Amino acid sequence: MTIMIPAWVDGTLTPVEKLEAHVKGLRHKAVSVFVMRGEAVLMQQRAMCKYHTPGLWTNTCCTHPDWDEAPLDCAVRRLDEELGLTGLNPEHRHHLEYRAAVGGGLTEHEVVDVFVAEAGPTLKVTPNPEEVMAVEWVRFSDLLKRVTWEPERFTPWLRIYLRDHAQTIFGDVAEGVTP
Numbered sequence: 763m764t765i766m767i768p769a770w771v772d773g774t775l776t777p778v779e780k781l782e783a784h785v786k787g788l789r790h791k792a793v794s795v796f797v798m799r800g801e802a803v804l805m806q807q808r809a810m811c812k813y814h815t816p817g818l819w820t821n822t823c824c825t826h827p828d829w830d831e832a833p834l835d836c837a838v839r840r841l842d843e844e845l846g847l848t849g850l851n852p853e854h855r856h857h858l859e860y861r862a863a864v865g866g867g868l869t870e871h872e873v874v875d876v877f878v879a880e881a882g883p884t885l886k887v888t889p890n891p892e893e894v895m896a897v898e899w900v901r902f903s904d905l906l907k908r909v910t911w912e913p914e915r916f917t918p919w920l921r922i923y924l925r926d927h928a929q930t931i932f933g934d935v936a937e938g939v940t941p
Contacts, residue, residue: 767791767826777829784814787861787869793836794919795823795852795877797885801935803905804881806845806889807896808917814864817895820917833875841879845897846888852877856930862918870919876931902935 769778769790783790797804804822808815823844827836834852841847856876864870887897900908909916909924923931 765826766829768829780826781813784864784868784870787871789859789871789873790826791833792824792826792870792872792874793833793840793877794821794825794874794923795837795841795879796931797822797841797847797850797879797881798932798935799881799883799885799899801902802899803902804845804887805898805900805905806894807898809891809893809895811892814866814868814870815917818917819898819915820920821923824917824919834877837875837877844890844893846890847881847885850879850881850885852879855933856927858923858927860919860922860926862922864918872919874919876923876927878931902932 765780766777767780767783767790768775769783769788770776771778771788778788778790805819806822807819808817810816823837823840825836825840827833834854837852841850854875855878858876859873861869861871889897906924909921913921
């Protein structure tokens with residue numbers, strides 16, 4: 763199945779095949795979600811079958827919207843598709859842009875809408891094995907330490923979010939926390 767994502771080609775937003783966008787390093791739309799339980803973040807380890815950054819740990823959900831799909835709708839859809847999470851109310855926290863090599867000659871150049879959703883204590887997580895090989899709840903302060911000590915175990919975009927945008931994304935949870 764060919765997946766078309768919104769990418770800019772010669773300054774015009776155009777549907778582009780997902781792999782082509784990454785091969786060419788085209789600037790494209792993306793969505794990232796962090797599900798929180800107090801000070802803990804739900805992290806996912808990307809499935810080994812992913813065509814880039816397989817086996818790396820990253821935020822709860824990171825994806826590309828379909829053509830003409832609203833970012834919030836995309837966030838809700840992918841939380842369900844990747845992790846079986848429903849009934850959450852993601853709140854928009856940030857709009858950012860980054861560019862990072864993700865291995866294999868591929869580049870993510872994303873314009874990202876970042877969402878945060880608060881989970882209750884009974885949230886049931888059911889990872890889709892085609893997307894996610896493991897999940898873990900990690901205290902935010904511990905996550906910062908892990909990323910500092912072993913950055914190669916985490917996706918480039920997660921490292922960028924934590925380094926450059928933590929206060930805006932996490933608010934009070936990130937206040938005064940250092941690795």
